[in-house]
Amino acid sequence: MDDWMLIAFDSTQQALRAEMLLEYADIEIDLCPTPKTITAGCALSIQFPKEELASVQQIIVQENVEIRGIYYNNQEKYISI
Secondary structure (H helix, E strand, O other), X not given: OOOEXXXXXXXXXXXXXXXXXXXXXXXOOEEEEOOOOOXXXXXEEEEEEHHHHHHHHHHHHHOOOOOOEEEEEOOOOEEEO
16 A cells, blocks of 8 residues: 555544545545554544545545645655645
């Protein structure tokens, strides 16, 4: 899953809401534990393919989903975009 990105959240409610919205938009996602290297208020994160970044960002903005950030994995280190 090197070509995947990750969304971190401050609340479980927002993570589950984003999961529903992204699945409804037919975006392939994976609900996973938030990596320890990312400080977030929620233990759940969502992984998605890098090529879906624009669509994911559009949904987050349109639906006012509150997120901690979007990250990509660069050699075992998560970088915020």
